[in-house]
Amino acid sequence: MSVLSDGLEGLRVPAELSARVPAEQRGPDRGRDDVRLLVSRGEAVSHRVFGELPALLRAGDVLVVNTSTTLAAAVDGRLGPEPGGEPVVVHFSTRGDDGRWAVELRAPDGAGSTRPRGGGPAGAVVRLPGGARLVLGEPLVPGSGRLWWARACGDVPELLGRYGRPIRYGYTERDQPLSAYRTVFARPSPDGSGSAEMPSAGRPFTARLVAELVGRGVRIAPLSLHTGVASAEAHEPPYPERFEVPAETAAVVNAARAGGGRVIAVGTTVVRALESAAVGPARGTGSGGVVRAFAGWTDLVVTPARGVRVVDGLLTGLHEPEASHLLMLEAVAGRPALRSAYAAAVRGRYLWHEFGDVHLLLPNEEPHPPHC
Secondary structure, eight states: OOHHHHTSTTOOOOGGGBOOSOGGGSSTTOOTTOOEEEEEETTEEEEEEGGGHHHHSOTTOEEEEEOBOBOOOEEEEEESSSSOOEEEEEEEEEEOTTSOEEEEEEEEOSSSSEEEOOOOOTTOEEEOGGGOEEEEEEESSTTOOSEEEEEEESOHHHHHHHHOBOOOOTTSSSOOOGGGGOOTTOBOOTTSOOBSSOOGGGTTOOHHHHHHHHHTTOEEEEEEEOOOOOOTTTOOOOOOEEEEEOHHHHHHHHHHHHTTOOEEEESHHHHHHHHHTEESSOTTSSSOOEEOOEEEEEOOOOOTTTOOSSOOEEEEEOOOTTOTHHHHHHHHHOHHHHHHHHHHHHHTTOOBSTTSOEEEEEOOOOOOOOOO
């Protein structure tokens, strides 16, 4: 499905609206929470700043956050026999249950970033720093050459820790430390797993803001979904990713829904994880679904046709008009709300991508009549 033709006809995001550096580097006395907040309630749009988020939520609401930590997932290598070989940048995406990794081979662009490059062939060897090697197996998705399963000779988490750097795309101005790509919610995984790219909707949160939210009666519920490498140029749908919804989080979400609280997902990764763990009818067709504790893999793609079962609202970044994530946003808020919000974001000169501004989609609730 063409997201651009079906969802945001004619919308063009000017290149200058790409956030090139983190918010805290855009001026003196700036923090990572110094971003703008576009708020949607149905087709109505309002313009806020992120520090106003606590005032937009209410006691009994639940913010569900992704605690996956971002890995230094980009490593330089050479493809082919010694000496020499083709220089490549390996993006380590997802660790499989059999110990192999899904990887994307990219070509260095000479400016610190990378450009697309076809993967393969099967059996090709990529030489990595420290004497490590990577042997390509087969494409992750048959017929697609972007991501390949590969077996590493060496410990990949150790390799990334010593030689890796955060994945960076060409719209950013310069390399950033790994800390710039980690959120306040990030927690290390015992097996060294994590996200190839930052779950960026959580980036503007600070410890102070989290404390204010909790003080207002908003619950913070954790889960983890280890994000893979995005399809930055081709905008492919997401492929299978590993996730875990703890029993405590499932209980908090179900209690909130039963008590009239709203479940607000912080990021599209959280929507994917929660909806993968949900059973029951779609929201709006009855009482909605129930979340169960679950750990495993998900290949769920949330679309308007599928709908959402437990998510009431979403805090997310601004996505390219071609991005498959827009189908998820439409499932949560509806197409008219999406069109109205994105037109307002372009007019208002909001900033896109992982260091950019954020978008809060809330239910379009009718005000309750006063009690007499």
